[in-house]
Amino acid sequence: MRLRQLRLARFRQFVDQTLRLDPNVTVIVGRNDTGKTGLLWQFFNQPFYEGVLHSADRPLIREVHQQPIEFGMTWAIEPADEPRMTASFGRMGQRLNLVFRDQEGPTKRWHYSVDGEDIDAYAGVGANGQPILRDELAPRRVFPTPQYLSVSAPVMGMFEARFLQTPGGIPARPLSANHEGSLIRLAGLGGDTRPVPGQCVAWEPTVFSRRDLTLEEVEARLAAVSARITERLKVWWTDPPGTTFTFKLAGGDEGKRRSHDTNSYTLVWSVTDRAGLPLQGAGLLWFITLLINLELIGEYPRPLILLLDEPATPLHPSAQRMVPRLLDSLSSRWQIVYSTHSPFLIDWNFPQRVRVLVRDPERRHTIINNRPYAGGHQILDPLRESIGVTVGDVATIGDRNVLVEGISDQIILANASKAFQALGEPHLDLETTSILPCGEDLVLKEMLARVRAVGARAVVLVDFDKAGERKAKAAKQFNVKVHFAREPGRLDGAGSIEDVVGLDEYVRAVNEAHQDLEGVEVVTEEEVRGARGLNSLGAYFAERFGESFSKVAPSVVLAERFLEAPGTISPALRDLIQKLAEDLAAP
Numbered sequence: 001m002r003l004r005q006l007r008l009a010r011f012r013q014f015v016d017q018t019l020r021l022d023p024n025v026t027v028i029v030g031r032n033d034t035g036k037t038g039l040l041w042q043f044f045n046q047p048f049y050e051g052v053l054h055s056a057d058r059p060l061i062r063e064v065h066q067q068p069i070e071f072g073m074t075w076a077i078e079p080a081d082e083p084r085m086t087a088s089f090g091r092m093g094q095r096l097n098l099v100f101r102d103q104e105g106p107t108k109r110w111h112y113s114v115d116g117e118d119i120d121a122y123a124g125v126g127a128n129g130q131p132i133l134r135d136e137l138a139p140r141r142v143f144p145t146p147q148y149l150s151v152s153a154p155v156m157g158m159f160e161a162r163f164l165q166t167p168g169g170i171p172a173r174p175l176s177a178n179h180e181g182s183l184i185r186l187a188g189l190g191g192d193t194r195p196v197p198g199q200c201v202a203w204e205p206t207v208f209s210r211r212d213l214t215l216e217e218v219e220a221r222l223a224a225v226s227a228r229i230t231e232r233l234k235v236w237w238t239d240p241p242g243t244t245f246t247f248k249l250a251g252g253d254e255g256k257r258r259s260h261d262t263n264s265y266t267l268v269w270s271v272t273d274r275a276g277l278p279l280q281g282a283g284l285l286w287f288i289t290l291l292i293n294l295e296l297i298g299e300y301p302r303p304l305i306l307l308l309d310e311p312a313t314p315l316h317p318s319a320q321r322m323v324p325r326l327l328d329s330l331s332s333r334w335q336i337v338y339s340t341h342s343p344f345l346i347d348w349n350f351p352q353r354v355r356v357l358v359r360d361p362e363r364r365h366t367i368i369n370n371r372p373y374a375g376g377h378q379i380l381d382p383l384r385e386s387i388g389v390t391v392g393d394v395a396t397i398g399d400r401n402v403l404v405e406g407i408s409d410q411i412i413l414a415n416a417s418k419a420f421q422a423l424g425e426p427h428l429d430l431e432t433t434s435i436l437p438c439g440e441d442l443v444l445k446e447m448l449a450r451v452r453a454v455g456a457r458a459v460v461l462v463d464f465d466k467a468g469e470r471k472a473k474a475a476k477q478f479n480v481k482v483h484f485a486r487e488p489g490r491l492d493g494a495g496s497i498e499d500v501v502g503l504d505e506y507v508r509a510v511n512e513a514h515q516d517l518e519g520v521e522v523v524t525e526e527e528v529r530g531a532r533g534l535n536s537l538g539a540y541f542a543e544r545f546g547e548s549f550s551k552v553a554p555s556v557v558l559a560e561r562f563l564e565a566p567g568t569i570s571p572a573l574r575d576l577i578q579k580l581a582e583d584l585a586a587p
Contacts, residue, residue, distance in 0.1 A: 043057075215257060
């Protein structure tokens with residue numbers, strides 16, 4: 001189950017705002033005091049999941065301050081949700097809608113519907129007259145567990161622990177109250193932890209007893225954790241490469257035996273380089289703590305929605321660029337939402353994932369911009385303004401670059417490449433390749449000059465029209481290879497990335513993306529084929545519907561479809577991506 005839309009009618013500084021979420025990763029950007037932390041931490045963990053309201057959750061806007069909190073959610077139901085849906089609602093569906101209204105007096109606050117059909121969520125009333133929510137419809141039973149992941153302080157390098165018999169069953173939350181507890185739980189050892197006191201101080205008495213474990217088994221479990229974290233470091237931490245994580249009991253054989261007999265262990269962990277020298281940088285310690293928590297979360301059997309507020313702040317820019325790729329690799333299992341102030345924590349190949357929060361200076365309420373892709377004279381101006389940087393500050397030029405005309409080209413190429421990578425087919429390597437929209441001719445020339453200055457590689461993809469021809473001439477001045485986007489077999493007329501996608505797929509995406517907008521009616525393939533003339537598909541729809549049409553909206557629909565069903569990707573787009581990849585790899 002994936003959250004697709006969150007409507008905040010009244011919550012803190014949000015009044016009648018809608019946050020549309022990417023099914024995989026959503027990145028929330030905004031200046032301080034726009035409500036990012038309150039949304040990620042407070043809202044998901046308390047009003048939504050627990051049904052608990054705090055006075056601070058009341059609307060902070062004067063004209064609605066006395067009105068009740070209200071929010072709504074739309075969840076996309078997946079095939080894996082069928083057992084839970086059947087148990088709770090007695091049926092499957094495609095969309096699950098939830099509305100919460102905090103009205104005074106005995107009232108039904110939770111309202112559910114499946115595919116538009118209302119579901120009675122209550123069973124009778126209590127002695128106080130308050131309606132009783134059916135237990136199987138409590139949010140904690142129906143929806144993924146929101147897991148707020150905070151790494152404000154890294155796991156201690158040395159701490160004391162006692163291992164206790166833990167109750168059976170699944171814990172309510174996947175992580176422990178502290179990182180040290182998460183680390184020993186990762187070893188399959190429940191218990192208490194505390195900082196090393198520096199002197200022999202006995203633990204408080206407890207009714208629990210230690211598991212029936214041998215000292216050898218304890219050490220074997222710690223060694224297994226060491227191997228797991230080391231394996232993750234090999235994949236993601238490359239500066240320096242070859243780091244090793246070691247988690248073990250402190251002391252010699254006699255001290256370990258005494259610790260085992262008294263159930264009072266001192267545990268230490270360290271990270272070393274290939275030469276065996278210790279590494280203690282703050283950024284690496286943060287990343288180790290993140291890996292520990294992610295490994296433990298991975299053992300949690302229930303669905304999760306993973307929330308992170310400004311992660312990776314201790315990391316340098318190069319390491320920060322790695323974190324979005326790491327989170328993206330996890331998104332096939334969990335939906336991920338995180339906030340950031342850093343341009344290096346945005347994967348610029350996937351702009352459709354970014355949302356911008358802006359605080360109105362007059363009314364002091366927050367406005368959610370779900371499509372900060374364009375504005376002013378440059379692409380992504382609203383996003384850059386929110387972060388407070390220019391295009392040069394972001395430094396998005398990579399080792400290999402595909403320069404395209406617009407956001408639509410970028411979204412389609414990146415997501416199709418990601419789908420092909422999952423299938424093991426030729427694709428653009430998005431870890432080393434940047435797909436960059438250039439917009440105007442001057443911006444293209446600036447990007448090509450920067451590519452040349454840093455010794456990087458680039459190819460250019462442009463529309464098959466007059467504007468594309470101008471950009472092609474500019475690219476040839478820099479001795480950069482140019483590809484034209486056009487429909488295969490169509491020798492007359494203009495072409496664009498939409499034509500490469502294919503008429504049938506693109507028309508379907510247009511209808512789905514604009515089905516709720518006024519002035520944009522459903523169209524058919526036959527109608528478009530007969531009326532488009534010499535226009536490209538993108539130009540035809542822009543001319544037909546005017547300002548009501550957005551090329552980005554159907555591109556986002558296509559991106560999601562590519563990842564869900566790679567078989568829908570046209571052979572022409574497959575061939576184009578393969579040619580771009582080959583040109584970038586050629587000597």
